[in-house]
Amino acid sequence: MGPVINDFSIQVATVNGSGSQTANGILLRAIFQMGIPVSGKNLFPSNIAGLPTWFTIRVSRHGYLARRSASEILVVMNPETAAEDVAAIGPGGVIVVNDQIRTPPIPGDRFVYHVPMAKLLEPITTDVRLRKLVINMIYVGVLAELLGIAEDEVERALDAQLAKKPIALALNHRAVRAGWEWAKSNLEKRDPFRLERMDATARSILIEGNTAAALGAMFGGVTVVTWYPITPSSSLIESLGGFLEQHRRDPRTGEASYAMIQAEDEISGIGMVLGAGWAGARAMTSTSGPGISLMAEFAGYGYFAEIPAVIWDVQRIGPSTGLPTRTSQGDLAFVHGLSHGDTKHPVLLPASVADCYAFAMKAFDLAERLQTPVFVLSDLDLGMNVWMSEPFAYPEEPWDRGKVLGEEELAKLRKFERYRDVDGDGIPYRTLPGTKDAKGVYFTRGSGHDEAARYTERPADYVATMDRLARKLETARTLVPPPAIEQDESAEVGLIAFGSTRWAMIEARDQLRAAGIPTGYLLLKALPFTAHLAAFVGRHRRVYVVEQNRDGQMADLVRRELPGEAAKIRSITHYTGLPVDARSVTDAVLAMEGAPAQPPLAQGAAR
Amino acid sequence: MSDPTGARNRAGLTRADYDGAKTTLCPGCGHNAITGGIIQAAFEAGLEPSKVAKLSGIGCSSKTPAYFLGRSHGFNAVHGRMPSIATGVSVANRELLLIGVSGDGDTASIGLGQFCHLVRRNVPVVYIVENNGVYGLTKGQFSATADVGSTQKSGRVNELMPVDLCAIAIELGCGFVARSFSGDQKQLRPLLKAAFAHRGTAVLDVISPCVTFADHEGSTRSYAAVKEHDAPLHEIDFVPYFEDTSxxxxxxxxxxxEMPDGSSIYLKKLAADYDPTSREHALRAIHEARAERKLITGLLYVEPDLPPFEQELNLVETPLAHLTLEQVRPPRRVLEEIMEELRTGRAPGGVS
Incomplete structure (x- = not known):
């Protein structure tokens, strides 16, 4: 077997709360600094300490960042899951074991390296608590030697991560070195896996989607942020809080140009956002599925009263304790129609960290332009995992505050009616409380209002309101981010995806092309659909909608949008709670296209 | 409701300028009297209508903001959620005076959580509970403030402990807590004016008989029962800072x-001396009154110097809603530095 260079996955099986996250982060970054495309997936439990956690690092010279269903290299650090972890490594795979952990017998066609981790730690620290944390650095050193991670890159990654903690830094350096030197003098390299420097990451950044969203919100000019803690959304707000604290306070007086409020629940969270939006602030909240459920009534209120609001849903699996640390795209249909009555909300669908950044700004512009709640549907995979990306660009456009009448504009008007469709686009004009001109005053309430915001239960008034709101949604089609389309003139098969599913799609399309099936591709970026959808579907003989939920929610929406094309639409779903992998998509398409399934590219059982 | 004298206040407005739409509540409803009290108090206090925002939840009481201050923006929210709306409006525009109207169902049941947290945050809002012990719009069910032993029209007796919103507010650190009666305008008006001058949450629990569902014998919130048990703690006079009255x-x-803006509240002793600056004293008085089946009214607790929410947040002077793009979008350099940190792995400016 020849060498396998820059194309494999490493799985570290450990226990949460053990400090392995620092070690894994250093591995990831050191490989990234070698110029090799890399991605990391953290599979963690909803727990503070003591339960199994897996971190998977994928290196791909092709630049594929999606999760793979199998890994070639395993680091065994958790006795509880050792048997299961070892069984998942196929022939030819590598198993690095802390020698104090017992594993079942391992077949001879795996490469096993037993590392005396505890013994190596003895000269480093006598503190039992510190040993527990620092032991992870031993496998960093061992893997570095084994795979050929450049020494200076590990040192740099370590320095960067722990620069502010000199004592911890020194300790970690020694532990890495101990693993390294032990491996150098004791391990006989027998496996084929190697890392070699490339030049594919020089300008790139590494960032989590939630951090990217936080940056976008700050540069988008957010002024009111509310939240209630919930995984996997909390880190969005916490990093936003950090950025705002640093960049949006007057350094002299400490005065803040923003309010950040931890609400008592998500109902209150969205209520505060609606109050602030009504009063003219750029307001947002972020939550996950259970919080979205609580926001349902207010979401409808915002829709009917026409109040801007931005709501992030970093999707997980719920309700209750559900699988709160597993990813999903299961909130799509619920969020799009959230609330009772005839409601429909614009929904933005970021597919990358760059989208998270850009849509965090765009969502405010849309919410204020359309005077309605706008939802941004991220997910745990996008939000909480680390992604490589091009650096983000500074916004060159000013913000769009929408149709807000100031004193001067009001003074020129003979009369003001809050809900009149003056421009024919379904979007009325609004005024803000505090407006001096008495003709700008209005009273806000739910759906029972006429054009002048007076209470009414007249059928004709209600119908007029509903029809105008429908017109407004038509206008939204022209304002939301358009899909990204990749044409292939020879393709009879079209693929549609959204959100974090994108990463598996890139790879699946290459696999399908290799199997003789070229595909066209449309990556949806928003609801309502834009005109691109009909054209794309019309161009293909068959269209697969790929998504991470059980029932094919997006496929349903596409069929409803294009009833004449419904027979063409097929659904491919993935709902294990783990990010979708390319092979699952490829195999599903091949099976439905009647082509023989290819032998699996990766060996080993799927986790 | 216009003032026949046409007198103008310090805002140059007549009393009629504070009127709203015609009420749609039942004739004789206590809420209408409170609406009248708010109009009169706002006129006397010389409130600038454009600087006022009216907020409410759902219920008979929550309809009333449409009936006063027609020149102020209003927001009739969803059931029990006015406090969160108020919080959002308040942080977005700290220059507004918020008048929130709610009911006992809206505040003591569905909205109890939001009410508590509004009080904890000390969000500046004049929070008026029009408290009649029943759900009116849904035809007479008990609310959570109904007294033990009070009956419905059908004769059903309430056996559950009432929620005392004033006691809860005091317990949670509210700096202005009053109880009043819709039939006692002489007391209600100065309390409202004092509440307008308070910077922080001001809770006014106003007992307001429901003439349709709770004015019968057996109801402890009938006009007759309230008049019989009403025990004012003091006579109240409010002298605003702009009135040069000795x-x-x-x-x-x-x-x-003394209020922070220079206004003064004068509390004239009646039967016994009552100290409204002692939280313990106030809570004891509420408990004793319940035991004696008395309805004590007046300024139960006041602590005018508590920092309001915007001070806790250390907000800039300019309302957040009025900040310009330049004030809220950090310069290009900041993004470039953060990108460099994310490229090299040094912890970003946010949370490490």
Whole structure:
């Protein structure tokens, strides 16, 4: 077997709360600094300490960042899951074991390296608590030697991560070195896996989607942020809080140009956002599925009263304790129609960290332009995992505050009616409380209002309101981010995806092309659909909608949008709670296209 | 409701300028009297209507903001959620005076959580509970403030402990807590004016009989029952800072509470001396009154100097809603530095 260079996955099986996250982060970054495309997936439990956690690092010279269903290299650090972890490594795979952990017998066609981790730690620290944390650095050193991670890159990654903690830094350096030197003098390299420097990451950044969203919100000019803690959304707000604290306070007086409020629940969270939006602030909240459920009534209120609001849903699996640390795209249909009555909300669908950044700004512009709640549907995979990306660009456009009448504009008007469709686009004009001109005053309430915001239960008034709101949604089609389309003139098969599913799609399309099936591709970026959808579907003989939920929610929406094309639409779903992998998509398409399934590219059982 | 004299206040407005739409509540409803009280108090206080925002939840009481201050923006929210709307409006525009109207169902049941947290945050809002012990719009069910032993029209007796919103507010650190009666305008009006001058949450629990569902014998919130059990703690006078009135009271008969804006509340002793600056005293008085089946009314607790929410947040002077793009979008350099940190792995400016 020849060498396998820059194309494999490493799985570290450990226990949460053990400090392995620092070690894994250093591995990831050191490989990234070698110029090799890399991605990391953290599979963690909803727990503070003591339960199994897996971190998977994928290196791909092709630049594929999606999760793979199998890994070639395993680091065994958790006795509880050792048997299961070892069984998942196929022939030819590598198993690095802390020698104090017992594993079942391992077949001879795996490469096993037993590392005396505890013994190596003895000269480093006598503190039992510190040993527990620092032991992870031993496998960093061992893997570095084994795979050929450049020494200076590990040192740099370590320095960067722990620069502010000199004592911890020194300790970690020694532990890495101990693993390294032990491996150098004791391990006989027998496996084929190697890392070699490339030049594919020089300008790139590494960032989590939630951090990217936080940056976008700050540069988008957010002024009111509310939240209630919930995984996997909390880190969005916490990093936003950090950025705002640093960049949006007057350094002299400490005065803040923003309010950040931890609400008592998500109902209150969205209520505060609606109050602030009504009063003219750029307001947002972020939550996950259970919080979205609580926001349902207010979401409808915002829709009917026409109040801007931005709501992030970093999707997980719920309700209750559900699988709160597993990813999903299961909130799509619920969020799009959230609330009772005839409601429909614009929904933005970021597919990358760059989208998270850009849509965090765009969502405010849309919410204020359309005077309605706008939802941004991220997910745990996008939000909480680390992604490589091009650096983000500074916004060159000013913000769009929408149709807000100031004193001067009001003074020129003979009369003001809050809900009149003056421009024919379904979007009325609004005024803000505090407006001096008495003709700008209005009273806000739910759906029972006429054009002048007076209470009414007249059928004709209600119908007029509903029809105008429908017109407004038509206008939204022209304002939301358009899909990204990749044409292939020879393709009879079209693929549609959204959100974090994108990463598996890139790879699946290459696999399908290799199997003789070229595909066209449309990556949806928003609801309502834009005109691109009909054209794309019309161009293909068959269209697969790929998504991470059980029932094919997006496929349903596409069929409803294009009833004449419904027979063409097929659904491919993935709902294990783990990010979708390319092979699952490829195999599903091949099976439905009647082509023989290819032998699996990766060996080993799927986790 | 216009003032036949046409007198103008310091805002240059007549009393009629504070009117709203015509009420749609039942004739004789206590809420209408409170609406009248708000109009009169706003006129006397010389409120600038454009600087006021009216907020409410759902219920008979929550309809009333449409019936006063027609020149102010209004927001009739969803059931029990006015406090969160108020919080959002308040942080977005700290220059607004918020008048929130709610009911006992809206505040003591569905909205109890939001009410508590509004009070904890000390969000500046004049929070008026029009409290009649029943759900009116849904035809007479008990609310959570109904007294033990009070009956419905059908004769059903309430056996559950009532929620005392004033006691809860005091317990949670509210700096202005009053109880009043819709039938006692002489007391209600100065309380409202004092609440307008308070910077922080001001809770006014106003007992307001429901003439349709709770004015019968057996209801402890009928006009007759409230009049019988009403025990005012003091006579109240409010002198705003802009009125150059010297008030002479016999020494030892009156307490004066100074508000941060220079206004004063004068509390004239009635039967016994009542100290509204002691939280313990206030809570004891509420508990004793319940045991004696008395309805004590007046300024139960006041602590005018508590920092309001915007101070806790250390907000800039300019309302957040009025900040310009330049004030809220950090310069290009900041993004470039953060990108460099994310490229090299040094912890970003946010949370490491």
């Amino acid at each position: 008030v002479d009271y016999e020494p030892g008969t009156t307490r004066e509470v």
